[in-house]
Amino acid sequence: MLRITPLPAFSDNYIWMLENAGETWVVDPGYSAPVLDFLDENKLSLDGIMITHNHPDHVSGVERLLSQNLRVIGSGRNRHPHTSEPVLGGEQIELAGLTFKAIPVPGHTMNHIAFYAIPNESKPILFSGDTLFAAGCGRLFEGTAEMLHSSLESLMQLPEETLIYCGHEYTLANLKFASEVDPENQAVQQAMVKAKKLRAKNQPTLPTSLKNEKQTNPFLRAHLPQLRDRMEELSGEPINSDVECFAQLRRWKDKF
Secondary structure (H helix, E strand, O other): OOEEEEEEEOOOEEEEEEEEOOEEEEEOOOOHHHHHHHHHHOOOOOOEEEOOOOOHHHHOOHHHHOOOOOEEEEEOOOOOOOOOEEEOOOOEEEEOOEEEEEEEOOOOOOOOEEEEEOOOOOOOEEEEEOOEEOOEEOOOOOOOHHHHHHHHHHHOOOOOOOEEEEOEOOHHHHHHHHHHHOOOOHHHHHHHHHHHHHHHOOOOOOOEEHHHHHHHOHHHOOOOHHHHHHHHHHHOOOOOOHHHHHHHHHHHHHHO
16 A cells, blocks of 8 residues: 655755665655654665755765665766666656656756656656745756756646645645745635644645645746736736746746
8 A cells, every 4th residue: 555754854955765665765864863764763774765856955864775786766967976777757667556748847856857657547747856846946956947948848748636745844835935936826725724723733734736726836836927917016027927936936946
């Protein structure tokens, strides 16, 4: 039976543990200690590691976890030194009884990969790393706004019931920004109430769903006239395309 467990790390990271078909995998182990504790407490052994991108808070725990001959799947572009199965995008990867598709999503970094699968008796799942967050998206550390916008557009083509397991607990801060961008959006206000209740209990706000994100995430809504009008109002400049609107949103969020 598929089980996906979040392990909090650092101030706001999530490391994801995936268990299915007798295998245990970890996604983006930025810190090894919570992973080792989880394995010990549940009497499990680790079968492999998935890496979405090479930022230290996502990979610093990899080396210590390599006490066994593990499969390590990550980008073949600027690959992590311990990657044993490099992917560039489009590959089908068999692991833990699931078939994952590697989706290239450059923007936050040039080598960012998202991992997507459709379990037999569960909703589709996406490990999105730092590309797509609940109500937000990643900063542009290496790529361009055009790249990240295109990456998010590709993820928007997935089924709306897809569950999104992202790399950080940024939901409340992102929803606060979304409420400034789109103040009349009732879905944002409802999501804020729900997220506040969860965080008050120290519970994760994740996973989110692609359906929810299409309703609340301003970075997936840059094609809407009200978002473009809002960004023109704030910037004092005409916005002539969805990408320009997206870029203005990202610049405003960087300073928010």
